[in-house]
Amino acid sequence: MYIMNKPIRIALTKGRLEKDTVGLLEKIGFDCTTVREKGRKLILPISDANLEVVLAKANDVITYVEHGVCDMGVVGKDTIMEMGGSFFELVDLGFGRCRFALAAKKGSGFYGGYDIKTIATKYPNVARAYFESKGMDLEIVKIEGSVELAPLLELSDGIVDIVETGTTLKENGLEIIEDIAPISARLIVNTVSMKLRQAEIEKLVSLVEANL
Numbered sequence: 001m002y003i004m005n006k007p008i009r010i011a012l013t014k015g016r017l018e019k020d021t022v023g024l025l026e027k028i029g030f031d032c033t034t035v036r037e038k039g040r041k042l043i044l045p046i047s048d049a050n051l052e053v054v055l056a057k058a059n060d061v062i063t064y065v066e067h068g069v070c071d072m073g074v075v076g077k078d079t080i081m082e083m084g085g086s087f088f089e090l091v092d093l094g095f096g097r098c099r100f101a102l103a104a105k106k107g108s109g110f111y112g113g114y115d116i117k118t119i120a121t122k123y124p125n126v127a128r129a130y131f132e133s134k135g136m137d138l139e140i141v142k143i144e145g146s147v148e149l150a151p152l153l154e155l156s157d158g159i160v161d162i163v164e165t166g167t168t169l170k171e172n173g174l175e176i177i178e179d180i181a182p183i184s185a186r187l188i189v190n191t192v193s194m195k196l197r198q199a200e201i202e203k204l205v206s207l208v209e210a211n212l
């Protein structure tokens with residue numbers, strides 16, 4: 001009797017990256033109706049590809065892949081830079097493009113003066129590493145969203161945040177002081193899965209690369 005391998009489980013970051021990834025899987029030729037018509041379901045089989053899609057928040061995609069309960073994941077480079085972790089980062093998927101930037105109120109002269117700067121951010125590790133690389137001491141305040149508010153309310157001198165179109169900065173009177181790093185979606189793989197299911201994973205990865 002032929003026994004089919006259990007599906008390769010792939011964790012997708014819910015939202016925009018999920019949509020772009022489903023688009024990519026469909027371009028490869030997989031039937032993603034289950035994901036498109038998911039309702040509130042969080043685990044979705046893509047039977048013709050022997051894949052199982054898991055929908056999760058970005059940080060949790062990394063957690064599930066690191067723990068090996070998902071073989072692969074699609075997550076932004078922003079989350080990878082902030083969380084780190086041990087897994088293989090195999091493919092730059094090219095979508096979900098944006099960047100990390102340091103921004104401050106327009107004309108505020110961010111680097112002027114000798115006082116220790118305060119930075120508000122959702123990404124304290126990224127911000128710390130960036131200013132450490134400049135040898136600059138600073139204070140970090142962790143904010144959960146709409147980080148642009150912090151300098152407007154004078155909680156911070158600047159922010160380290162994601163910039164996509166630049167509209168949020170512009171509409172709130174902020175400007176980019178420096179670009180920090182480019183961001184895009186990445187395909188990550190659990191280190192053990194990479195060994196145990198190498199052939200299947202490599203096949204999927206080459207299909208992905210051929211359809212980017």
Ligand code: PRP
Binds near residue numbers: 146147161163164165
């Ligand atoms: C992100 C980011 C900026 C905005 C940038 O926020 O934190 O606020 O998008 O996009 P733009 O350059 O195209 O204006 P998100 O929409 O994820 O919400 P949040 O601020 O609540 O995290």
